[in-house]
Amino acid sequence: MSLETPFADALQRKIDLKTKPPGSLGRIEALAAQIGRVQSSLTPRMARCQLTIFAADHGIAEEGVSAFPREVTRQMVLNFLGGGAAANVFARSVGVGLQVVDAGIAGAPMEVEGLIDRRVGAGTMSFLNGPAMSAAQCAQALGAGRALGAEGDWDAVAFGEMGIGNTATAAALGHKLTGAGLEQLVGRGTGLDDAALNHKRAVLERATARTGELAPAQALAEYGGFEIAMMAGAMQGAAAAGRIVIVDGFIATAAALAATRLEPTCRGAMVFAHRSQERGHAVLLEALKARPLLELELRLGEGTGALLAWPLLKAAAAMLNEMASFEDAGVARQS
Numbered sequence: 001m002s003l004e005t006p007f008a009d010a011l012q013r014k015i016d017l018k019t020k021p022p023g024s025l026g027r028i029e030a031l032a033a034q035i036g037r038v039q040s041s042l043t044p045r046m047a048r049c050q051l052t053i054f055a056a057d058h059g060i061a062e063e064g065v066s067a068f069p070r071e072v073t074r075q076m077v078l079n080f081l082g083g084g085a086a087a088n089v090f091a092r093s094v095g096v097g098l099q100v101v102d103a104g105i106a107g108a109p110m111e112v113e114g115l116i117d118r119r120v121g122a123g124t125m126s127f128l129n130g131p132a133m134s135a136a137q138c139a140q141a142l143g144a145g146r147a148l149g150a151e152g153d154w155d156a157v158a159f160g161e162m163g164i165g166n167t168a169t170a171a172a173l174g175h176k177l178t179g180a181g182l183e184q185l186v187g188r189g190t191g192l193d194d195a196a197l198n199h200k201r202a203v204l205e206r207a208t209a210r211t212g213e214l215a216p217a218q219a220l221a222e223y224g225g226f227e228i229a230m231m232a233g234a235m236q237g238a239a240a241a242g243r244i245v246i247v248d249g250f251i252a253t254a255a256a257l258a259a260t261r262l263e264p265t266c267r268g269a270m271v272f273a274h275r276s277q278e279r280g281h282a283v284l285l286e287a288l289k290a291r292p293l294l295e296l297e298l299r300l301g302e303g304t305g306a307l308l309a310w311p312l313l314k315a316a317a318a319m320l321n322e323m324a325s326f327e328d329a330g331v332a333r334q335s
């Protein structure tokens with residue numbers, strides 16, 4: 001007897017009746033089944049996708065944990081708005097729209113056309129000696145994200161981020177959420193050398209030692225970032241609205257983990273686009289029992305990996321919708 005629900009069974013039957021040896025489209029078959037389940041449809045639509053990039057700054061960046069200066073967050077936001085970043089180029093090449101959200105960039109509000117203002121503050125506090133944000137700020141970021149995630153009429157939404165220092169944040173958050181050791185989670189981010197990597201690890205050892213075990217919402221407030229919390233909320237909002245959520249790299253996966261720990265049902269909508277080169281991504285993926293689709297040695301963020309996975313989602317839905325069955329095509333089945 002099948003342990004699947006009747007609907008999941010019907011989806012699987014439809015996939016198995018296509019003109020191919022059963023299982024021969026490998027993970028594209030599982031992807032098609034997931035898309036069908038998320039949309040509760042045997043003929044799901046996978047035509048419209050939008051990327052949202054959440055940008056914010058991190059107090060912990062003051063501790064010398066990134067290879068780049070903090071101003072780069074703001075400068076890259078201007079680059080996104082000007083259309084010149086990798087995310088813009090990939091988005092155009094795969095037919096995906098892109099929007100940029102200020103979740104909490106350091107300094108004064110940017111007041112540039114096209115930037116969506118959901119600022120929770122001018123960057124988080126350093127979490128070395130105290131919490132990154134208050135519980136109220138964390139709830140504000142999650143709530144703003146949930147609303148953004150539920151907007152529009154998308155079949156899938158991709159989420160990316162920009163925030164100098166946020167690999168340190170994601171590592172600390174991942175450590176508190178999974179209990180995995182920092183040595184497995186701390187990586188080179190934008191390109192730290194060995195000495196700087198050791199310093200980053202030492203900073204994070206000190207920062208994470210000041211608290212014990214934390215509930216997910218506490219961990220997010222103590223060690224999170226505004227873009228990470230907002231992205232977690234957006235993942236929850238999009239999942240609740242029946243959309244596929246395409247998760248990008250290390251930082252986006254930390255947000256997905258926080259979202260899932262806070263609201264386990266959102267896990268079913270998530271597609272993990274790629275395994276980043278950042279040390280620690282594999283650990284977070286494992287904690288989510290997630291197998292990413294691609295392995296391209298990316299470590300950029302911005303949603304670049306999520307964009308590259310979008311054509312695979314379209315192909316999976318097209319397989320379900322357009323491929324002939326054995327009966328349609330008059331092809332003999334397995335003897």
Ligand SMILES: O=C(O)c1ccc[n+]([C@@H]2O[C@H](COP(=O)([O-])O)[C@@H](O)[C@H]2O)c1
Nearest residue numbers: 066163165166167189190249250276301
């Ligand atoms: O997505 C990833 O896996 C990823 C891995 C390493 C770095 N990044 C990007 O680089 C920035 C964070 O790096 P860092 O060294 O400043 O912590 C941030 O803007 C991320 O988008 C992103």
Ligand SMILES: Cc1cc2nc[nH]c2cc1C
Nearest residue numbers: 068072162190300301302
């Ligand atoms: C130039 C640059 C671009 C980025 N995009 C995402 N993170 C980034 C970090 C840097 C440093």
